[in-house]
Amino acid sequence: MRSGAKLRAVPVTAAVVFLITGCGSGDVAGTPPAGGTLTVAVTSDPQCLDPQQAGSSDAITVTRQFVDSLTDHDPDTGKLSGWLATSWEVDPQVTSFTFHLREDATFSDGTPVDAQAVKDNLDGLIKLGARAVQASTYLSGYRETVVVDPHTVRVEFTKPNAQFLEATSTTSLGLVAESSLAQPAADRCAKGIVGSGPFVLDQYTRNQQVVQRRRTGYAWSPARMANRGAAYLDRLVFKIVPEASVRVGLLESGQADAVLGVGPQDTDRVKRAGLVLSSRPNPGLVYGINANRSRPLVADGSVPRAIQRAIDRRQVVETILSPDYHAATSVLSSPTPGYVDLSGNLSADAAAATAILTAAGWVPGPDGVRVRAGQRLSLVVRYYTPDSGLAGSSLELIQQQLRKIGVDVVLKPTPITQAIQTFKDGDYDLIWGNASAADPDILRNYFTVQGLNVVRLTAGPLQDALYAQAVEGDPGRRAQQVALAQKLLVEEGYAIPVYEPTTVVGLSAKVHGVRFDAASRLQFVDVRRS
Structure with missing residues (x-):
């Protein structure tokens, strides 16, 4: 299969994708300016800032902004398309996967996202073992990764692995730089990682907030994104607010621009306040x-x-x-x-x-x-x-x-x-x-x-x-x-x-361009504030 065509091991039920705009019903008049800070209230502390080890939904949402994946799962069509890989082939036995990488992607420390980086990441995930809760199951039967040339890599398994191609679109198999792979697993959780994503870690205060800043020069978002370049926002601030009613209160008062985990008891409250409420069923x-x-x-x-x-x-x-x-x-x-x-x-x-x-x-x-x-x-x-x-x-x-x-x-x-x-x-x-x-x-x-x-x-x-x-x-x-x-x-x-399960998100009317991914988690590279 070439150019992102996906070997589907089961029939696809296409999920609905939502582009969340400030008014919930399309583009706003004019284009909001770039820059500014978006504050998002989440339900729990991520505990681990390494996407390869992250377990909770909030942790995955936070760490997704740091890392890119080989492929991207389009929640609108249910198909895979290219991201860090531009195309791929899968053998009929589903034991060998060859990826052709784009040549311009880099990690935020300047090192290239090349075939050797892919190999080092997959080998590193095997070494993480049970710490990589999701990835360890995605790599069942892993034999080795072969560097074919600087921008071509072949991943081989000892037995068929029908779900691996889909797994390459997940945050759990997101790629991190060699400088992060060299760090102890616990340090990667506590201090974060170097990825190739549109945001980089600025500050993490446990049980309080995670602050991210825009990465200059980013230019390889998935094709389904409207913005293929650097993120519009200057900063993302994820505030840890366990109490659902308090999160909604922050949204009402303007202290938060978005809140995750809007509870059923608060949905009418959000609507009455003239705020945007959007939901998506989770696969x-x-x-x-x-x-x-x-x-x-x-x-x-x-x-x-x-x-x-x-x-x-x-x-x-x-x-x-x-x-x-x-x-x-x-x-x-x-x-x-x-x-x-x-x-x-x-x-x-x-x-x-x-x-x-x-x-x-x-x-x-x-x-x-x-x-x-x-x-x-x-x-x-x-x-x-x-x-x-x-x-x-x-x-x-x-x-x-x-x-x-x-x-x-x-x-x-x-x-x-x-x-x-x-x-x-x-x-x-x-x-x-x-x-x-x-x-x-x-x-x-x-x-x-x-x-x-x-x-x-x-x-x-x-x-x-x-x-x-x-x-x-x-x-x-x-x-x-x-x-x-x-x-x-x-x-x-x-x-x-x-x-x-359903992801229910509350948004300020000033926020435009928040997107759900295929697992109903949020991505922010397209987001602007008016």
Whole structure:
């Protein structure tokens, strides 16, 4: 394949792209001047300023401005196009990927983005290992990177890697300079990296703000960007503001120009203030509950299957959320390539849930909580904060729904900075989570031994299907394996989908040109302030 044509391993469901303007409905009269500072209120401290190690959505949004990728995923068409690479070829076995690089791109320290830099980055990601949470799964089966000539590089795998080309568009595989690769991983997180992106780090004050400044001479944005040169803004300031209402207050008062994570409780407030509200559904894993099958209360699957039927997703959306959100109909959200509609398995049916528990020997106890062999059916659910309070509010309603069938739920909030480690530790019966990604291989990242393995399965049909789709070069056959994985996750109660993730952003009417990328995160090279 040449010139950005993409080998799709599953059929594409094209997502809608939004160019957010100040009035939300097109170009403003005249062209706003370049320069100035844009202040963005985000929900959490990024913790790590290295995109290759970043885990949270806020961290990825912040670090995306530092780095470019080999390819760019156009959220409007669902196709890949060139970025640091102008074209590429993929062998029929999906084991060899040859990239032809543009010759003018440089890192902000002046060193070239050449074939050797690509090789050093991919080799370095392998050395990072588990620290590169996402990238380590993207590079499954990595053999080596060969420098063919100064601007041609070939990436080889020991087995088919169907999702690697898509992965080259992600921030996790964004390229950093040799000066950053030489630094210890912890220093890269704390002090930031040197990338080839339109902004460079100016200052990072933990739990307060990240300040970035425009990079002079930048001239290689993706083709879908209106601005192919240096960013219009002089500075970007990301303020860390965990409280959703406080973020909106900053927007109302003019102390912030944009806010991420506008909660359903604040959407009307934003509209009444004459501010711009824009949303985009996120591809990837929906928000939901995952069952740790290594724990005795959920090990035989009867309890997770009962919970699957007991949760009233429509009630959660209508009570806790807003019209921007939709009840989940699979473990993958509907904009994700390879998504299949499993809504028939996800309708609320308390009678069916009760029957499952009774058949498994769980009988009502004196306080209404079911018991079996003298053990109460009380489950610990871990969830991370903050996320506009949606996780806590949703789980409190689900807690009430499950109590009606005799299941006691104990909610344990976890700081978002500890979310990945909590998944790895496995100290939970159930855990709340989601992950944005534009390829269904995110399922493998979450549910296999090679990834987070949040449900603690080591073998079986689910693992087989997820590994099979990762090495399947035929689009139709890969789609079948992705569909089978979703079906197993839902029918067996490994994953309990609740609602589709949605990015909701509030903007000042003076802000023009903010763009969503394919994973519904923001890019700022086109932004001007009027």
